[in-house]
Amino acid sequence: MPSRGGRGALRAVAVGYLLALLALPLGLICWRTFANGAGPVWHALTSASARHALEVTGSVAVVAVVANTLSGVGLAVLLVRHRFPGRRLLDALVDLPLAVSPVVVGLALILVYGRTTGFGAWLAEHGVKVIFALPGMVLATVFVSLPLVLREVAPVLEEVGIEQEQAAWTLGASAAQAFRRVTLPAIRWALAYGVVLTLARALGEYGAVAVVSGRLVGKTQTATLFVEERYQNFDQPAAYAMAVALAAVAVGILLVINLLRPREGS
Amino acid sequence: MTATTADPAAGPRPTPRLRRPGGAGLGLGVGLATSYLSVVVLLPLAAIVARASGHGWGRFWSAVTTPEAAAALRLTLVLGLLVAAVNAVVGTLIAWVLVRDEFPGKRVMDAIIDLPFALPTIVAGLVLLALYGTTSPVHLNLAYARTGVMAALLFVTLPFVVRAVQPVLIELDREMEEAAASLGAERFTIFRRIVLPNLLPAIAAGTALAFARAISEFGATVLISGNLPFKTEVASVQIFSQIESDNTLAAAAVSTVLLLAALAVLLALQAMQRLGVRRA
Incomplete structure (x- = not known):
C-alpha cells in the first residue's frame, strides 16, 4: 500500500x-x-480490391473457425475424459502452435506442400494447389489458432465432471445424446469464448498467410495483406481505412468476450 | 473410473449399461487426434527441422552463423530479453494499479489491456507508425530504428504479465500485509517480503510468455522495422526475406533455432506449473 x-x-x-x-x-x-469524414473511408473499403480482400479473409476465417471448433471440442473431450498412453505428449503438442512464429508456420507449409517437394509436386499433378492458394492459407490459419477453443473448453469440462454424463448414460442416452443434451450446454459459454478468440486470430493473421499466399493482389490478398500492400504503395488512406475497419472488428470482438466472460462462472 | 457392463439378457429387466466410450471408440479417437495433429502441426514442423539438418550439421551451423543471420538472432534475443524485463516490471505495476487503486476511467483501462491480443499485428505496427513514424505529430520518429521494433514488441506483449498477475493479486490475502504493517514494516518492505513472493510465479509465467511472443513476432515489426539487415532485422523478418529469395535452407535453419527457443520456453512453463502445483 x-x-x-x-x-x-x-x-x-x-x-x-x-x-x-x-x-x-x-x-x-x-x-x-476520418479527417475528411466517413465518405472516403467507405469509398476505400468498397473498392474492388478491398472487397475482394475482405471476402478472402472472411472465407478463410470461416473454414478455420469451423475446423478448430470441431477439433478443439474433440481434443478437449479426449484429453480431459480419457487416459491413454501419450496423453501428456499430445497435451503439450497442442500448445505448440501458440509459441511458433507465424513465419515459421508459413515456411513449414511451403516445405510440405510447396512445388519443390515430392508431395507438393504430386498434389499439383492431380490439380490440387495448396501454396499460393486458399487451401494453404486455411492450413496456416488453422495452425496458428489451433489450441484456442480447446484451451477454453478443457478446464470447464474438467470442472463440470463426469457425474451428469454418467447419469445420462445410466438413463439410456446414447453418446451423441449425452453430448448434445448434457455436455454441450455445460461448455457452451467457454465454447463461444473460444470460437470468438479463434475468429479474432483468424481475421487478424498476417505472417503465416503472407508466406503461403504469395500475396497476389486480387487473388490471395487478405484484409491484413491489403493493409500492408496499400501502405507500402503510399496509399495511406486505403491502408488506414482497412486498419481501422479491422480494429473496429477487434474492439467488437473484445466487447463480445467481455459479455461472455462473467457468465462463465454462473 | 470403472465401467460396469451388464448383459441385458441376464436379468428379467434390462439393466441400463454404464457406458464409457472407451475401448474401440477411444482407440479410434486417439488415432484420429494423433493423425490430425500430425498432419496439421507435427509434419510441417518436422519438415523444417529436416530441411535445416538435411545437409548435415556443418551446413546448418554455417546458415545460422552468416553475419546477417547471426545479427538477426542476436537482436531477437536482446530485444526479447529487454521486452520481457519491461513487461515484468510495468505489467506487474499495471496489474497492481488495476487491482489496488480506484480512479475514474479504471474500467476502460482494464478493458483496453486486451486490445493488443485482439488487434491484427499488422494494424498494431501501422498504429504505432502513425504516432511514432516519419509523420509523427510529437516529433518522435522511431521508424526504421531498433527502439521502434521494441515499441512494436511491447505493444503486442502488453497483456501477458498484466493478465497473469491480476487474478493472483485479487485473490491475495490482505491480512498478512496488514499484520506486517501493524508490526511496523515499511511499505516497500511489505511489498518486497510479502506481496512479491506471492506474485512471483505469475510474473515469471507472464514474462516467459511475453518473451516467447517477442522472439517470434513478425507482423507488428514488419512495417516499423523497414527490414534493414544488421540494424532492425529480427529473426522472423530474416526468415521471411530468405523465403522470398527462395533460400529455404537458410530460412529453415534460423526457424529451427526459433523453434527450439519456443520449445524451451514451453517446457520451462510446464516445469514452473508443476512446481507451483507441488508447492500448493
Whole structure:
C-alpha cells in the first residue's frame, strides 16, 4: 500500500504507459482516417480490391473457425475424459502452435506442400494447389489458432465432471445424446469464448498467410495483406481505412468476450 | 473410473449399461487426434527441422552463423530479453494499479489491456507508425530504428504479465500485509517480503510468455522495422526475406533455432506449473 504520493506516481506510470503505447496511437489513427469524414473511408473499403480482400479473409476465417471448433471440442473431450498412453505428449503438442512464429508456420507449409517437394509436386499433378492458394492459407490459419477453443473448453469440462454424463448414460442416452443434451450446454459459454478468440486470430493473421499466399493482389490478398500492400504503395488512406475497419472488428470482438466472460462462472 | 457392463439378457429387466466410450471408440479417437495433429502441426514442423539438418550439421551451423543471420538472432534475443524485463516490471505495476487503486476511467483501462491480443499485428505496427513514424505529430520518429521494433514488441506483449498477475493479486490475502504493517514494516518492505513472493510465479509465467511472443513476432515489426539487415532485422523478418529469395535452407535453419527457443520456453512453463502445483 503505497502512500498517497506513491500511489499517484504508480497510477501515473501505468496510465502514461498505456496512453503512449495503446490509446494515443489508436486515437490518432482513427482521427487521421476520418479527417475528411466517413465518405472516403467507405469509398476505400468498397473498392474492388478491398472487397475482394475482405471476402478472402472472411472465407478463410470461416473454414478455420469451423475446423478448430470441431477439433478443439474433440481434443478437449479426449484429453480431459480419457487416459491413454501419450496423453501428456499430445497435451503439450497442442500448445505448440501458440509459441511458433507465424513465419515459421508459413515456411513449414511451403516445405510440405510447396512445388519443390515430392508431395507438393504430386498434389499439383492431380490439380490440387495448396501454396499460393486458399487451401494453404486455411492450413496456416488453422495452425496458428489451433489450441484456442480447446484451451477454453478443457478446464470447464474438467470442472463440470463426469457425474451428469454418467447419469445420462445410466438413463439410456446414447453418446451423441449425452453430448448434445448434457455436455454441450455445460461448455457452451467457454465454447463461444473460444470460437470468438479463434475468429479474432483468424481475421487478424498476417505472417503465416503472407508466406503461403504469395500475396497476389486480387487473388490471395487478405484484409491484413491489403493493409500492408496499400501502405507500402503510399496509399495511406486505403491502408488506414482497412486498419481501422479491422480494429473496429477487434474492439467488437473484445466487447463480445467481455459479455461472455462473467457468465462463465454462473 | 470403472465401467460396469451388464448383459441385458441376464436379468428379467434390462439393466441400463454404464457406458464409457472407451475401448474401440477411444482407440479410434486417439488415432484420429494423433493423425490430425500430425498432419496439421507435427509434419510441417518436422519438415523444417529436416530441411535445416538435411545437409548435415556443418551446413546448418554455417546458415545460422552468416553475419546477417547471426545479427538477426542476436537482436531477437536482446530485444526479447529487454521486452520481457519491461513487461515484468510495468505489467506487474499495471496489474497492481488495476487491482489496488480506484480512479475514474479504471474500467476502460482494464478493458483496453486486451486490445493488443485482439488487434491484427499488422494494424498494431501501422498504429504505432502513425504516432511514432516519419509523420509523427510529437516529433518522435522511431521508424526504421531498433527502439521502434521494441515499441512494436511491447505493444503486442502488453497483456501477458498484466493478465497473469491480476487474478493472483485479487485473490491475495490482505491480512498478512496488514499484520506486517501493524508490526511496523515499511511499505516497500511489505511489498518486497510479502506481496512479491506471492506474485512471483505469475510474473515469471507472464514474462516467459511475453518473451516467447517477442522472439517470434513478425507482423507488428514488419512495417516499423523497414527490414534493414544488421540494424532492425529480427529473426522472423530474416526468415521471411530468405523465403522470398527462395533460400529455404537458410530460412529453415534460423526457424529451427526459433523453434527450439519456443520449445524451451514451453517446457520451462510446464516445469514452473508443476512446481507451483507441488508447492500448493
